Amino acid sequence: MFRRFASYLKGQESAPGETKLLRKLDAFILSFCCLCYFVNYLDRTNLNNAYVSGMREELDFKGNELNRINTIFTVGYIVGQVPSNLALTFVSPRLFFPAVMIIWGGLTMTTAAVSSPQGIMAIRFFLGLAESSTFVGTHYILGSWYTEKELGKRSGIFTASGLAGTMFGGFIQTGIHSSMDGVQGLSGWRWLFIIDGLITIPIAIYGFIVFPDTPTTTKAKYLTADEKALAVARTPESGAIKVPLNLEFLKNVFCSWYWYAFVMLWIIAGETESFSSNALLALYMQSHPTIDYSVSQLNNYPTGVPAAGIISTLFWATLTDFVGGKRYLVGYFIAVVGIVTSTLILTCFDSTTTVFASYYWAGAVYACQATFFAWCNDAMRYKDERLRSVVIASMNMGSGAVNAWWSLIFYSATDAPRFTKGMWAMIGCSIALAFWTAGITYMTVREGKEEEGDRDVRVVDLHLEEKMVTEV
Structure with missing residues (x-):
């Protein structure tokens, strides 16, 4: 065990049986997490699809009520982040993930019965609470099972599944609107919520059956005893440490540079996704002055926006694994994309082709989801599990807290189709992201050198311990 763990610390070749283990992990962990995130995004974005497909007129939306509903969802999403991720260190993920899926599926179906925007507001708050566990919880789990050379690609595949939910949501709504509008006296947009909710149930059951929890707690029958031991050996010793939740733990969180650095990173990066997350292209089209x-x-x-996001996410996630985990490259790429696309929309607004192309290209900034959370997992690989879970959850919580008011100020539906304030905000965020990326790169390189020295000492100690045991 010690020798195997030492080989991972030193980045040597794969251990025997590792390829087979990875195939099993990908088959069961990634399949469930990707399906879960697909329907999570499907349920989350169907509101925008419904809004432009008759819901606005039927429920008599006024002003920026759509933005307020999205803000209320975000508040629930924020509140649930840290508690849900900490819950995964106490409750079996195999039970926790399916349970919250069934809850949000039921809430999604309930949306089909609403008669006013206020009814949707109440439902979306609790929907945000239930869905808060999926994104950050999965990144916590992926960081527990996969090594630095494997994590980027898996994070990218997971993130791409959510973007696929966004992309296919539009096609699904189109199909439902054309084939089910008026069936049983219900509008097409109401059937969208019913069908999306029903989809979650079989996926939740699948997760309950196959999800393997974490390396140190797994009881998955499809993993042999040797594979379970190998999975633990691939995990740093700190992976088995779960410090108590007390004032000392809280102090460690807020005294850690990781918390401040990565939370602010995702706050800034999260706002570079505003073009896509606030459905600006759909609102631009709906409010177009001449078309x-x-x-x-x-x-x-x-749907071309998330399609660009999927391509960009998979490309950068794979590339950063290939070049040794240089996740910071994505920060500079996104900064360039944000500045250029905003400038094009501001200066060439009369050209519909240029505006469409800019919004599509802006979808490439979705690459930051996979790589930045993988970056945090990489940087905190040798920290205790609960600290890592809190930092990962706090990243999304911080971004959500800013999104709650950011979209109201810069991307209100009443600002369509130009969103002039939003374009300037995007330029500012992109510049800030480039500088913040450089700062974290410096900190992680410095920290990595210190930890490498500590790990070398630990490996020597392990060899000496084994030698002494052999001599005795």
């Missing part, structure tokens, strides 16, 4: 787009066009054309 009247059909319902199918309003749902289908914006």
Whole structure:
């Protein structure tokens, strides 16, 4: 065990049986997490699809009520981040993930019965609470099972599944609107919520059956005893340490540079996703001064944004693994994309082709989701599990806290189609991201050198211990 762990610390070749273990982990962990995130995004983004497909008129939306509903969802999402991630260190993830899936599936179906925007507001708060565990919880789990050379690709595949939910949501709404509008006296947008909610149930059951928890707690029958031992050996010793939740733990969180650095990183990076997360292209089309787009066009054309995000996410996640975990490269790439696309929209607004191309290209900034959370997992690989879970959850919580008011100020539906304030905000965030990325790069390199020295000492100690035991 000691020798195997030492080989991982030194970055040597794979241990015997590791390839087979990875195939099993990918088959069960990634399959469930990707399906979970797919329907999570499907349920989350179907509100925007429904809004442009008849819900606005049927429920008589006024002003920026859509933005307020999204803000209320974000508040629930924020509140649930840290508690849900900490819950994964106490409750079996195999039980926790499916349970919250069933809850949010039921809430999604309940949305089909609303008769006013206020009813949606109440439901979306609790929907945000239930869905808060999926993104940050999965990144915590991926960081527990996969090594630095494997994590980026898996994080990228997971993130891409959510973007696929966003992309297919538009096609699903188009199909439902054309085939089920008026069935049983219900509008097409109401059937969207019913069908999306029903999809979650079989996926939750699948997760309950196959999800393997974490390396130190897994009871998965499809893993042999040797594979379970190998999974633990691949994990740093700190992976088995779960410090008590007390004032000392709270002090360690707020005295850690990781918390401040990565939370602020995701706050800034999260706002560079604003073009996509606030459905600006759909709102631009709906409010276009001269072109009247059909319902199918309003749902289908914006799918190019998450499509660009999927390509960008998979490309950068794979590349940063290939070049040794240089996740900071994505920060500079996103900064350039944010500045250029905003400038093009500001200066070439009269060109519909340029505006569409800019919004599509802006979808590439979704690459930061996979790589920045993988970056945090990499940097905190040798820290205790609960500290890592809190930092990961706090990243998304911090971003959500800013999103709660950021979209109201810079991307209100009443600012469509130009969103001039939002374009300037994007330029500012992109510049800030470049500087913050440089700062974290410096800190992680410095910390890495210190930890490498500590690990070398630990490996020597392990060899000496083994030698003494052999001599005795």
